[in-house]
Amino acid sequence: GAGVSQTPSNKVTEKGKYVELRCDPISGHTALYWYRQSLGQGPEFLIYFQGTGAADDSGLPNDRFFAVRPEGSVSTLKIQRTERGDSAVYLCASSLGVSPDTQYFGPGTRLTVL
Amino acid sequence: AQSVTQLGSHVSVSEGALVLLRCNYSSSVPPYLFWYVQYPNQGLQLLLKYTTGATLVKGINGFEAEFKKSETSFHLTKPSAHMSDAAEYFCAVRRGGGSQGNLIFGKGTKLSVKP
Numbered sequence: 001g002a003g004v005s006q007t008p009s010n011k012v013t014e015k016g017k018y019v020e021l022r023c024d025p026i027s028g029h030t031a032l033y034w035y036r037q038s039l040g041q042g043p044e045f046l047i048y049f050q051g052t053g054a055a056d057d058s059g060l061p062n063d064r065f066f067a068v069r070p071e072g073s074v075s076t077l078k079i080q081r082t083e084r085g086d087s088a089v090y091l092c093a094s095s096l097g098v099s100p101d102t103q104y105f106g107p108g109t110r111l112t113v114l
Numbered sequence: 115a116q117s118v119t120q121l122g123s124h125v126s127v128s129e130g131a132l133v134l135l136r137c138n139y140s141s142s143v144p145p146y147l148f149w150y151v152q153y154p155n156q157g158l159q160l161l162l163k164y165t166t167g168a169t170l171v172k173g174i175n176g177f178e179a180e181f182k183k184s185e186t187s188f189h190l191t192k193p194s195a196h197m198s199d200a201a202e203y204f205c206a207v208r209r210g211g212g213s214q215g216n217l218i219f220g221k222g223t224k225l226s227v228k229p
Contacts, residue, residue, distance in 0.1 A: 042220050043158070043219050045218070048216050103160075105157040105158040
């Protein structure tokens, strides 16, 4: 079946602009995670949804970052007033939401802020 | 709090040689442990995981890892490296038990395989 998909695959924007990154999880997966991977680093957790609600948003770096999952499926990560330091690969993962909760990752969106 | 340390950001082996990638974790609760592989310009793919039960875990592509609680380690091994194993490997930990939650990743180890 289809895996986790993310769009766009690449996004180039200018400092100060607003961007939206989309994640389509595996059908039937109730849990959805966003991570950020900077060059030479492992993925870092941003936010986790169980259904429509954010169960844990402790990884969001500041209030410029926001994510939604209004119908419990597709999720959008929104970044306001982008900064050059936001440049990274943004990864989405989904899982069934039942322990041991194996997470399946999408290919990521590479965000470049000029 | 939980954390993961991967020793060696870059490991190089010859084709046919043993692969050993090291991972040590810190966790105040029983952990679940994972190894993921990332090929260039691709997403993370699960290699294997330890949750409960047998401490020697076998994964895809001939890889295996052993959970050693006394050493807080979860090293990844493969008896004979293949050129196609060249990739970046990430060890990750999360809370065990019935809870869900995010993964905490190490910084990764890039594996090179020489012909």
